[in-house]
Structures are given as structure tokens and as C-alpha cells.
Amino acid sequence: QVHLQQWGAGLLKPSETLSLTCAVHGESFSDYYWTWIRQPPGKGLEWIGEISHSGSTKYSPSLESRVTISLGPSKNQFSLNLISLTAADTAVYYCVRDLNYCGRDSWGQGTLVTVSS
């Protein structure tokens, strides 16, 4: 049974960079795509992007200029970087396993990232 554990800074200032990491425990990392999704307080879900076990990525067009998803820093981990933060980036960020398109069966615990001066 897979377990996703995520961590990273929760309070950032405008213009700073968000960095989150997600560790995958318990099942094969190479059989799936791995995704980041965010949810602003009181609002709906937003897909940020995904990465395969080989490192190929795809990003939301609305965030593509500011986002990087990468493998590592350790085995069976993947990371999210989002630059040039504004208050609109305040959200709970989740790392997620994709069974296929939209079929997301395992979620991290979520990290509330607040962007405030």
C-alpha cells in the first residue's frame, strides 16, 4: 500500500520561491505518474503538473512559466518549485499518485503554503 509524505516551508513572502518535496513509500515509483495539485482556502482543486518516473513533465498552461517539477532529491521522491509567488498562490498543496488521467488514488497529507508579507 502506497503512502505519500510531503514537506516544505509553509510561510513565504511575495516574490519568494515555494519548494515542496514528496516521498513515496511502499509501492513501485516507476509504474505511475506523480502529480501536484493545489487548493486555495475555501476553493476548488487545481492541477499544477505531473512527472513520470523517467522525468518527463507536463505543466498547467496557467502556471508553466513559474513551475518546475523534478525527481529527487532522493530515490522515490519528487519535488515542486514555484517561483515569483504572490498572495494568489496561497493554497494547500498536495502530492498525488496518478493511476491514469484524473484517477488519483493516493494523496499526501497536504501542505498549507501562505504567501504574505
Next chain:
Amino acid sequence: QSALTQPRSVSGSPGQSVTISCTGTSSDVGAYDYVSWHQQHPGKAPKLMIYDVTKRPSGVPDRFSGSKSGNTASLTISGLQPEDEADYYCCSYTGFQTVFGGGTKVTVL
């Protein structure tokens, strides 16, 4: 504004059936059989209830079912239970990315 349109809220009494719609276009819901539904209780991570339009992950009660007709997908909860009170989000593949609906709050009266 979300890419997929869901009703803001639906409600029903215990034991009743409720259906949540998710309307997209011929480029997303109408084009691919990659529609999912997630349940989210307050303060919790979403939980996958339906994927590939009709498939139920192991452990999801069979009172949850999914369907699709044209550009609209639906989630039906038959025999509503108090623990079904939550937010529900649909998701669809667009050929490049995946997009969510705005969410529907299900209230058990």
C-alpha cells in the same frame, strides 16, 4: 471559473439517491473516458471514488456509481448515508491536461 460545471450544492435525506452532474465540452468530457470523482471532507485530502467514468476503487461502497452521456458526466449516490456529506469534485482529461469542476457540496438532511 472552473473548466467543468457542477451544481454548487445538492441535498437529500438518508436513504435517498442524489445525482451530481459535471458538464464539459466535446473536447474534454465528451471526448475521453477519463472522468473521475473525488470526495473531500473538511480539512481532509480528497479521496478517489470513481475513475474512468464508471470504475470504483477497492473499498468504495457500491452505492457510488458513475456514468456519462455526451458532454456530461454524473455521479450518483444511492442510499445516501450521513458520512456521504462532503464536497465532490469531478475531473476530466482534455487531451493535454486534466481539469476539475468547481465542486458540489452534498448535504444529508
